[in-house]
Amino acid sequence: MTDAAEIAIVASAFGADSVRTAGHRKWAEASRRAGAAGFEVRRELFGYEADAAPSRLRELGKQIAELGLWSVYSTPASLYMEGGRLDAAALRLALDEAVALGARLVKLQLGAFAREAHCHAIAAQLRGVNVRLVVENGQLAQGGSLSQFVGLFDALKREGHADVLGMTFDVGNWAWCGVSASDAAAALAPYVEYVHCKVAVGEGARRFAAAPTVDDARFADVLRRLPRHVPRGIEFPFDAACIDEDAARRVAWLAAA
Template sequence: MTRKIIVVTAAYGHDRIRSLGGQAAVLPIIAAAGADGVEIRRELLSPQDIDRLPPLATAIAHHNLLACYSAPEALFTDDGSLNPHLPALLDEAHALNALWLKLSLGHFRKTDELTSLRTLLAESPVPLVIENDQSEHGRLAPMQRFLAAVGVHSLPVRLTFDMGNWIWLGESPEQASRLLAPGVGYVHVKAAEPHHTSWRADVPDRDPRWAALLDSLPGDVPRGIEFPLEGDDLVAVTRHYVRWLREE
């Protein structure tokens, strides 16, 4: 079965997305590049856009693309409670006909909150994928603990493995792959390079380390392009990396 390649709209840059008129404007680019789907970012939607998700879903389907939905929110709040916005976010993902809703983990500490999570997910057709973000809650230890709890409670939740985010936190992406790979349902593909006093996302085909890391992750899960896609011919640039990720 051919591996699915998803293009994250933010890969084109927030300013470029705005100048083009919004995320719908890059759908023809993503489709022409031969990708299978698009990851819509909630932070790039205006409040008016949130109210117009069904037409966006129609546009995505018109381009024969699958949809994923990412919201810049955590599953758990600072006090360990389940995010009160989760039902609304699941509804938004459903309106978009999304394959999943992607969130970060947040402060996971109350396993009794998983009972409420099971109830919410049972009422929604949209599953969750939880990403290792660049906060302390995205470190390997809390992600491992959450994955173990998901298994114990048989929840329809998998992980988004963001290759580059481990570097931001000073952790080993290779070790993370060894420990988390069985629970991974989506891979955010990006390298990381030093930038001033921190890091920034970079293309992953310049260093064999990243190809080796990809090989260590499940080969049958979708891969999302989150590294910068830049240039005068965005279709050609996107097509190059779509093909690279299918073959790598």
């Protein structure tokens, strides 16, 4: 299929405890068997802090590349601190770790962006770094509001560095913030470079991530509004009773959706 979307699998889809116990390599191998093109490494799922050391990351990156996969490096750190200040130290650490891994993308949370993007400082850190920076909409009001992301990309244009970073659009996370994912997709599609695919089910404290159904019209509408040429990451949990079969089925479905 010539217009098939490129699919990555987020490590957490295999279960957080399973990744912390067995390590990322095992699940990168499972991702390859499922037919994925990429694999997202999650910093918070390392079993030990030493796993984030440059030598460990280089080894993991080599293993992922040998499987024929490209990688995403995800950190729970935020790009902006309280008051809208750039967290330059968090950005530097994330970039250094992503470069050691050999990642294609490095993903941070947006955090407390206010009005200034500080894009010149970001551009300075990115100079000579062969990894693309993307920020993700989170599940909290701070870092998960549509107005913040619209404001961010407006600020980047205003400050003269519109292309300094892109967006990871998490379809399911908008539900935690009471935002229509379709509305967000319509507003932010030009800036989206990676899509996290999941839906939210339940309400309030009982809301959790789940797999979209094949006939989910709202999920399909969101995908139609987003660019098809950007990779899609599976972040919803696989069926633990038949992980390999479920992963392969979901990869094939999402590539064609």
